[in-house]
Amino acid sequence: MDVIVSQLFTGASTGAVLLLVALGLALTFGQMGVINMAHGEFLMAGAYTAYLTQQAVSNSDVSLLIALPLGFLVAGMLGLLLEMTVISRMYHRPLDTLLVTFGVGLILQQVARDVFGAQPKAVASPTWLHGQLDLLGYGYPVTRLFIVTIAVGCLAGTAAVLKYTALGRRIRATVQNRDLAETVGVSTRGTDRVTFFLGSGLAGVAGVALTLVTATVSNLGTSYIVPAFLVVVAGGIGQIKGSVIAAFALGIVGAFLTYYTSGSLATVLTFVLVVAFLQIRPQGLFTVRTRSLA
Amino acid sequence: MNLNTRRLAAVASVVVVGLSASACGGAKAGDSASASAESCVDTSGDxxxxxxxxxxxxxxxxxxxxxxxxxxxxxxxxxxxxxxxxxxxxxxxxxxxxxxxxxxxxxxxxxxxxxxxxxxxxxxxxxxxxxxxxxxxxxxxxxxxxxxxxxxxxxxxxxxxATTNQQIIPALDFLKNEKKIDSIFLAGSDYVFPRTANKIIKQYAAAHDIEVLGEEYQTLDKGEWGTAVDKIVETQPDVVFNTINGDSNVAFLEEYDAKGLSAKTIPIVSVSIAEEEAAAIDVDLTGQMTSWNYYQTVESxxxxxxxxxxxxxxxxxxxxxxxxxxxxxxxxxxxxxxxxxxxxxxxxxxxxxxxxxxxxxxxxxxxxxxxxxxxKTTLIGEVQPNKLIKTIWSSDGPIEPDPFLEGYDWWDPNGA
CATH class of the missing domain: 3.40.50.2300 (Response regulator)
Structure with a gap:
């Protein structure tokens, strides 16, 4: 019983990190079909924003809260810039986009290394995130709880934007049928840009949150980009709820596998499970009824 | 299901699988080196x-x-x-x-x-x-x-x-003789150094009445230590022997701290955390131990x-x-x-x-x-609140290198 509770919690916190990292990708890749390999570097941009904010606002109790919206803006603007200069020329060419954005990612990493140095930067976590919360006899770290909260907040925000706002309707219309959306007067180019801004911004928020659990280094994104794609692919392209379920499923399954086997084997088994799952359901958990995605 | 969606999913799967394969791609090198052993080093000038x-x-x-x-x-x-x-x-x-x-x-x-x-x-x-x-x-x-x-x-x-008999074995001697430990937990990155180090540690433990309560690895680029730390909490070892390398240490120690563990409850001995790494970890490491041959604080x-x-x-x-x-x-x-x-x-x-x-x-x-x-002389150090490391124990003078551990009768290179 203890094992089940502790691994459920550990898995859920891994899942929350995965979800947070994959949420932006679920918009840019899932909704728009852009394979943006530089997404991981937007995480990094968010993490360094948290670091710089902390340098400017020496009070670590508040700097994290300031960094969250700032990280969103910084990564969002980076994304917008990338969309306008590079990706907009490459729609309908997924493989070209993949290679170019991969290159952009490498450039961003090296720039960060030149600016901030190769050493990881320590970002102090606020004192109100120290300690643990006792849940069902399991000491649950408050930092992880905070990450779950941010993930849920971002998720709710994204879902609300997609569902209730005019922008959300335009995004969904563009995803479901670009030509038809254009004929009714939706500026699909403008919609693309805003979607990409939002998706990249979410990566920035995730990056700020990641400073709580991992090192702030220039190659921060590389460890998260693969799991993030895995979540979106397994969850089903074009569906946010698929990503949510996939993130938590991967987190929890991974935790149990790690517990009963070993860390490395668990990574392999997780991949095997996802590949096997995609054999049965190549479209992922959920699929959106659409005439054209690209 | 739409054809484009399927193609996109296929491309994405290729990306994911390809990336993870490249992440752990090994090296096959040296074969290209040509056989000309004639040195061209120019020593005629200044x-x-x-x-x-x-x-x-x-x-x-x-x-x-x-x-x-x-x-x-x-x-x-x-x-x-x-x-x-x-x-x-x-x-x-x-x-x-x-x-x-x-x-x-x-x-x-x-x-x-x-x-x-x-x-x-x-x-x-x-x-x-x-x-x-x-x-x-x-x-x-x-x-x-x-x-x-x-x-x-x-x-x-x-x-x-250092080779292992100048870093890892003296650290084990220190833990056994000075800290009187009876049990140990091994955490490492998944590659040749931690695997070999842990093989040595396990054979040492078997010969010295130390119980190995667990052995956990994570790939170098993966920073998910939640389950491993749960196991440490569960098994309550006397000490954790840490052979994790690189940034992964930050994730491990953040998790360790977040789950309420510290040097006071279960101390860690690390062999890859030095001054540079300690400074970048935003966790109170005071009292955690390291084993090296040099610290910035060495007084000479x-x-x-x-x-x-x-x-x-x-x-x-x-x-x-x-x-x-x-x-x-x-x-x-x-x-x-x-x-x-x-x-x-x-x-x-x-x-x-x-x-x-x-x-x-x-x-x-x-x-x-x-x-x-x-x-080299082995120095066991303790992390100070300012993240510098102070020597708390040192070997009796420099230890002669023994890379193949020929001087240790408990070592069996073909053993488990």
């Missing part, structure tokens, strides 16, 4: 070329940049003292880009195109293993400055970091001079660490060997190597001509 080969980009640049810096300091000091055999050192710096195959290519370039007299660098075992056939077939020299898993002694390589005139010169050259906020010190020492040892041989020729230098000494920041070190390692 200068002699040496090569520094460190990762200045990629994941390992975090660590290797610092080694390149301390090598630069050694070269500057040697030149200021009149150089080696009266010749000024001319440095050719190459970037190994954290990729073993690139280390092999760049080593070949340094030896054949730049005609360097010796190469200094490498960090990961895979980078050393990739360079090994190159320096061997071209009969050149490599000075490798990082503690490693031992079980190797190559004619063309000098190892100035040689070390005081080294730290002062390093800070003067690179900035007051910089710290010095074991691999940096070992790299600094390696260049001075090469100078000693060359001057003893009175020649830059590789064979002459190897011939002269035995017994060459240097008053290094860690103390006096002596080159062992048989296995090309150096005698």
């Amino acid at each position: 200068t002699v070329k040496i090569g520094f080969l460190n990762s200045l980009s990629g994941a390992m640049s975090i660590s290797e940049k610092t080694v390149s810096d301390s090598l630069g300091l050694a070269a500057e000091q040697i030149n200021a003292e009149g150089g080696v055999l009266g010749k000024q050192l001319e440095i050719v710096q190459e970037d190994g880009a954290s990729e073993p195959t690139i280390f092999a290519e760049k080593a070949e370039k340094l030896i054949q195109s730049d005609c360097v007299a010796a190469i200094f660098g490498g960090w990961t075992s895979s980078s050393r293993v990739a360079m090994r056939p190159v320096v061997k077939s071209l009969n050149s020299l490599l000075f490798y400055p990082v503690q490693y898993e031992g079980l190797e002694a190559d004619r063309n390589i000098f190892y100035t970091g 005139p040689d070390n005081a001079a080294f730290v002062k010169a390093f800070k003067a050259k690179y900035g007051d906020e910089r710290v010095t660490s074991d691999p940096m010190e070992a790299a600094y020492t390696s260049l001075w040892l090469w100078k000693g060997m060359v001057e003893k041989a009175d020649s830059f020729d590789v064979d002459d230098v190897i011939e002269a190597a035995d017994g060459v000494t240097f008053d290094s920041p860690e103390g006096t070190v002596v080159v062992n001509g048989d296995n090309h390692h150096i005698a």
